[in-house]
Amino acid sequence: MSKSRIPAREIAERPEGYGGPNLSPVGLELAPHAFADGVYALMAGIPPKDNNGLIAGRDAALVVDAGITPEISHQIQRLAAELTYRPVRYLVNTTYHGDHTFGNAAFPAEVVIVSSRRNKSEMSDLAYEKEVRSANMYGDGGLLDEVSRWRTPDVVFDSYAEIDLGGRLVQLHHFGPGNGPGDTVVYVPDTRTAWTGNFLCHAGTAHMLLQGGPEPYLASLRRMREALPELDTIVPGHGPMGDGHAAIDALVGYLEVLHDEVAASVAAGRSLEETFATCSNPWAERLDPTLSAALTTYAVPGGPAQAGMLQLCRDLHRLNILATYRLYEGR
Numbered sequence: 001m002s003k004s005r006i007p008a009r010e011i012a013e014r015p016e017g018y019g020g021p022n023l024s025p026v027g028l029e030l031a032p033h034a035f036a037d038g039v040y041a042l043m044a045g046i047p048p049k050d051n052n053g054l055i056a057g058r059d060a061a062l063v064v065d066a067g068i069t070p071e072i073s074h075q076i077q078r079l080a081a082e083l084t085y086r087p088v089r090y091l092v093n094t095t096y097h098g099d100h101t102f103g104n105a106a107f108p109a110e111v112v113i114v115s116s117r118r119n120k121s122e123m124s125d126l127a128y129e130k131e132v133r134s135a136n137m138y139g140d141g142g143l144l145d146e147v148s149r150w151r152t153p154d155v156v157f158d159s160y161a162e163i164d165l166g167g168r169l170v171q172l173h174h175f176g177p178g179n180g181p182g183d184t185v186v187y188v189p190d191t192r193t194a195w196t197g198n199f200l201c202h203a204g205t206a207h208m209l210l211q212g213g214p215e216p217y218l219a220s221l222r223r224m225r226e227a228l229p230e231l232d233t234i235v236p237g238h239g240p241m242g243d244g245h246a247a248i249d250a251l252v253g254y255l256e257v258l259h260d261e262v263a264a265s266v267a268a269g270r271s272l273e274e275t276f277a278t279c280s281n282p283w284a285e286r287l288d289p290t291l292s293a294a295l296t297t298y299a300v301p302g303g304p305a306q307a308g309m310l311q312l313c314r315d316l317h318r319l320n321i322l323a324t325y326r327l328y329e330g331r
Helices: 070-083 098-106 117-122 126-134 141-146 214-227 244-267 272-278 289-295 305-329
Strands: 030-036 039-044 052-056 061-064 088-092 112-116 155-157 160-164 169-173 185-188 193-197 233-236
Touching: 030 070, 039 070, 039 193, 052 070, 052 185, 061 070, 070 098, 070 141, 098 126, 112 117, 117 155, 126 141, 155 160, 214 244, 233 244, 244 272, 244 305, 272 305
Parallel strands: 061 088, 088 112, 112 155, 193 233
Antiparallel strands: 030 039, 039 052, 052 061, 160 169, 169 185, 185 193
């Protein structure tokens, strides 16, 4: 397999004992955080369930991601109506994953859905996507029965597009593959804020390499850093907001080490279990203090947010080792 080839589907294999992010919408309430008049992060009260966004100009409003079920989609639309009198005319999908897109069909037909061309091309097998996401529903998989149609984007772009909401410009970027092959970043220049979906999270959080590898991801991140020099804040698809360039730098450093360690292990003929044991683990002991501080804003039923996020980061790191190992052993 070449360095840049992206697998046709995300890896289905998981490490033993792996517990992925909880995507169930049960108990999910979105809380608005204002960056400016008309620009809001819609933050999940229970991380790492999905965050969303609302961006309004003089003439129209845009929603970032649609939620995993029609119920969540309707919650997003109710919040939009409360926060702005501008009509929602656009919906942007940051990824093709169902927790971001299953709610597309619950938006009115006149709302134009926009995403990267590659995201749309991945939205072709609803049954398979529901099967994949149900693994992270933690007993609430039956809620996905409400999803009977996967509405795909109406408008696609390759690397860059702009939407003028009337006095407020929104930039859409596809920097290349990352978590998935079509990751789309939504950037509002006047607030220096980006909604990054699964492409980029808070600097202290582990990411997921589901459909590619460290090398193409690194190239995409470097393009983002060059294209958005004034970026201040990112609103990820999951977890707390954070400093944009700190997040890029942290993920670049992580992916460089992941690549070097797994490549060396494969070259040495080590097994996957031996590779797990020899790779370093940034989350072996505790969370980054900046992430721990960010999580204090969340109220998580059943225990401290830090404890749950630490275990999730450990699991995601093991998944990243596995995904990279499988990719490199096939070269």
